[in-house]
Amino acid sequence: MIDVQHVSKHYGPIHALDDISFQIREGTCFGLVGPNGAGKSTLMKILSGILLNFDGDIGVKDWKVSKDRTKIKQQIGYIPQEICLEETLTARDNLILFGNMYGLKGKALHVRMDEVLDQIGLQDRAKDKVMTFSGGMKRRLNIGCALLHKPGIVIMDEPTVGIDPQSRNSIFSVIHQLKAEGSTIIYSSHYMEEVEQLCDSIGLIDKGQLMEFGRMEELLDKHGKPSLFIAGDGIGEAMLQEFGEAEPKGNGYLLNSDEPLFTLEKLVVHCREHQLEPRRLELYQPRLEDIFFNLTGTQLRDA
Ligand SMILES: Nc1ncnc2c1ncn2[C@@H]1O[C@H](COP(=O)(O)OP(=O)(O)OP(=O)(O)O)[C@@H](O)[C@H]1O
Ligand SMILES: [Mg+2]
Missing domain, CATH: 3.30.70 (Alpha-Beta Plaits)
Known part of the structure; x- marks a missing residue:
């Protein structure tokens, strides 16, 4: 269970998040939906333990983000909204870089890299430099980098913005696979159809406030x-x-x-x-x- 407890965040005078509380059940896919500037990325950065200065707290299993950040970070694979890769290195070398960051080395890392390359459909481009990749391929590689340490919770911030249909489908199949393996997925988007298709529960966020939260069918029954x-x-x-x-x-x-x-x-x-x-x-x-x-x-x- 991920328990978001009264989380607020302001950047100077900007209230990016205003007293947000909700829970995500383990093994489910949660969709965070809202327009530009709603506060999605801010919440995802807080959930993944990279943005520390906020009010409230978040519980993951028996831990709290405020106290047990290192333990929680090991459980989380975070794919940021902006692609974060070393363009001058090959896909393989980028994976090694990220793998090392998670303490993976030697044979174990190489075995896992092959699994991940298969999963994201980039095995045949593994030895090419990232600068030769399309936007969708870079996005898939960025997802692969976050999956190397087999995180139980995967946080994806708008992973399908501006990418080709092939990469989009590939990302969806990764998500379905992760779901089947029992991972918890937190997915932000402003494409409603994607969220309807993928997510078990959703939070609608606007101007830093959680307007609605619940299971998809509940929300559709309640409001429509x-x-x-x-x-x-x-x-x-x-x-x-x-x-x-x-x-x-x-x-x-x-x-x-x-x-x-x-x-x-x-x-x-x-x-x-x-x-x-x-x-x-x-x-x-x-x-x-x-x-x-x-x-x-x-x-x-x-x-
Ligand atoms: N580092 C920052 N410094 C100052 N203000 C920020 C910072 N990051 C975000 N904000 C502001 O906080 C608010 C929420 O931003 P956030 O990036 O969380 O929204 P978002 O829902 O992810 O939007 P988008 O759909 O455009 O990615 C916005 O008003 C934004 O301008
Ligand atoms: Mg964002």
């Missing part, structure tokens, strides 16, 4: 009731008025209704009577993105 989505020629706000509150979404409208199925039935009859042929008419299940918007009034991506 199904509504209707309708799009097509002749479908407009005026026409939808009598069926409920309509708001534009994409190329159509989202129609909020307390009884979506009943409204769907009425809409079908109405469209038939007025010879309207909607391109789309369907039940719309709210997504994480909608929950974030409802809670903060801002879109996650453009915030």
Whole structure:
């Protein structure tokens, strides 16, 4: 169990984190979601024991970050938001550098390096200098460096920003593998679909405050009731008025209704009577993105 207890952090006048508390169960994947400047990286640096000056405390197993930092750091693999590699060295030499930092040496290190290179799909580029790698390959290598000491807790800060689909898939498969091995994963992102796909529980963070926390299904049940989505020629706000509150979404409208199925039935009859042929008419299940918007009034991506 990771127990975040009343964590606050300010950089001078900036309150980056404001009294954050939540728990992460061992062996689960936790997603930290929020817009730019929300405080995700600050929280991840505190969780990984590299940012020390903060209020509150964090419990990991029977330890506290405030007292047992060295023991906790050995349990953690931290992949920072900014890639941290030695560009002039090969992938292999970078792994050796990181391995040595974790006290790995000799045969044990080389065996582990091969396992990690397979895991991140870079075995065939192991002898190439990092400066010849794509952004996605560098990201994968950075992940590999953090996995060498087989940490039980892996913290990844926005690992998929600006990378190619192949590297993205490779990173997802590493995460699935880590999950299957029972690792605890803490994953930050502002891509909601990724978090929905990967994470068991999530924290929504905005302006340093934890707006919501819980299991994915709990949050979707709590904040989002199904509504209707309708799009097509002749479908407009005026026409939808009598069926409920309509708001534009994409190329159509989202129609909020307390009884979506009943409204769907009425809409079908109405469209038939007025010879309207909607391109789309369907039940719309709210997504994480909608929950974030409802809670903060801002879109996650453009915030
Ligand atoms: N070293 C620092 N000195 C001063 N202010 C900082 C420092 N690091 C972060 N901040 C501020 O703290 C707030 C939270 O920043 P943080 O990097 O934790 O956000 P984030 O959610 O990771 O954002 P992003 O999605 O852009 O990575 C921001 O207002 C940021 O400007
Ligand atoms: Mg960040």
